[in-house]
Amino acid sequence: xxxILVTGANGQLGWELGQLAASFPQYEFIFTxxxxxxxxxxxxxxxxIKNIAPDAIINTAAYTAVDKAESEKELAQAVNVxxxxxxxxxxxxxxxxxxxxxxxxxFTGNATTPxxxxxxxxxLNFYGSTKADGERLAIAANPNTIIIRTSWVFSTHGxxxxxxxxxxxxxxxxxxxxxxxxxRPTYAKDLAEATMKMIVALDNGKxxxxxxxxxxxxxxxxxxxxxxxxxxVGLTCQVxxxxxxxxxxxxxxxxxxxxxxxxxxxxxxxxxxHWETSLVECINKLS
Numbered sequence: 133x134x135x136i137l138v139t140g141a142n143g144q145l146g147w148e149l150g151q152l153a154a155s156f157p158q159y160e161f162i163f164t165x166x167x168x169x170x171x172x173x174x175x176x177x178x179x180x181i182k183n184i185a186p187d188a189i190i191n192t193a194a195y196t197a198v199d200k201a202e203s204e205k206e207l208a209q210a211v212n213v214x215x216x217x218x219x220x221x222x223x224x225x226x227x228x229x230x231x232x233x234x235x236x237x238x239f240t241g242n243a244t245t246p247x248x249x250x251x252x253x254x255x256l257n258f259y260g261s262t263k264a265d266g267e268r269l270a271i272a273a274n275p276n277t278i279i280i281r282t283s284w285v286f287s288t289h290g291x292x293x294x295x296x297x298x299x300x301x302x303x304x305x306x307x308x309x310x311x312x313x314x315x316r317p318t319y320a321k322d323l324a325e326a327t328m329k330m331i332v333a334l335d336n337g338k339x340x341x342x343x344x345x346x347x348x349x350x351x352x353x354x355x356x357x358x359x360x361x362x363x364x365v366g367l368t369c370q371v372x373x374x375x376x377x378x379x380x381x382x383x384x385x386x387x388x389x390x391x392x393x394x395x396x397x398x399x400x401x402x403x404x405x406h407w408e409t410s411l412v413e414c415i416n417k418l419s
Contacts, residue, residue, distance in 0.1 A: 133229075133335040135160045137186035139169050139219075140193030144287035145233065148324035149190065156328060162186060169193070171215035172207055181222050188331060189223050191216065191232040194263075198237070199382040201259035212262035217269040224274035229334050231327065236283035236315060236347075238264040241386020248392045249281075249343040257383035267343070276341045280327065283347045283391055284357075287320035288417045295418070297358050301367040311355035311373040315389040316347035319410035329400050340399065345391040348407035360408060364415050 140146040141163035153161045162184055166172070169180055171193050181189070195201060195211035216232055223230035237260035238253045255261045270277045286294040300307055326346050334340055352360070355373045362371060376385060396402060 133159070133187040133331070135162060135184070135186045136188045136190060136331065137162045137164065137181065137184055138190045138192060139164050139171070140191070141165045142290075143192055143194075144285055144290040144292060144320040145323055145327075146192040147289040148287055148320040149192065149327065151321070152324050152328055159331075166193070171211040174210055174214040174218045177215060177218050178222055181219070182226070186228060188229040188334070189219055189231070190327060190331070191219055191230070194233065196259070198257060198259045198385075201262065202257065202382045205258060208259060208262045209265075212259075213265045213269060216266040217273050220270035220274035220277045224276065229276070229278065229331075230270075230274060231278045231280065231330065232266070232270060234263045234267050234279050234281040235260065236281065236389035236391055237386060238267065238281065239386060239389060241388050243388050243390075246390040246392035247345070249345055249395055256386055259383060271342075278330070278341055279343045280323075280396070281343065281345050281391060282318045282323055283389055284315050284317040285320050285323070286317060286411070286414060288414055289320075293317075293354070293357065294361055294411065294414060297361045298365055298367070298415075298418070301362060301365070301369040304369060306370045306372065307358065308372045308374045308379070309355040309358045310376055310379055311353045312375050313385055313387055313389075314351055314353050316349075316351050316391055317357060317407040317411065318347045319405070319407070319414055321414070322348060322405055322410055326396065326400065326402055326404075329402065333400060344396040344399075345393045346396050346404070347391045347393060348410050349404050350406045350408065351390045352407065360411060361415070364412055365419070
């Protein structure tokens, strides 16, 4: 394996992979954004990918605007379903590994114990349904597809909860944050490192395919997550706890979306950091 194509270079995960690239001099990374590979136009992908001629594809690009997906259904489907299926098919045709990413939003949110990779899918919103359809069609097109589901992603780069909360705490006197949704935050840098560990394992001949879960250790609510951010940055904004019903959104949110990461930990011998540890690292980099 030599040449690795990474889509979504400007997103949180794509950017973090870009930061890691220099640590893997054995690989030539081709980072693309929508100006090169536009996932809203699935029919254009084959010619471009075959021209790049990669030895592996890491697809970090996605339509992730959960609420807007309810009204931009065709665009969400093109990016999250048709393009993912197309890339999986191309990877199968040219016999290269294909890694793509999915979400905790493929589940109902009604559970009380962590979701495993075997749990049945039942998305609550249109975004979740596009990610579930993308998973299903990618595996149908290419049984060697690797899907990594993740949740509550944050980074020093891009738009995310951590950066938004820090900004809001500086701009506002009061914040109202939902306290009845529970999940596992994921530092995109940690996820990028796990992804590269998977690439190296594949390169060394390890048989890897199917669905995996990756999120940082520990679980929290959005409210407690916000309070932790506040304690690290030392801002004095008043943070109030509210319920999901007090904050209506176009797309329903799962009440419980904790992912069980045991499979990826065992198969890649991973030690996953606690989300609070990674949050401190991220905020220190931001400041």
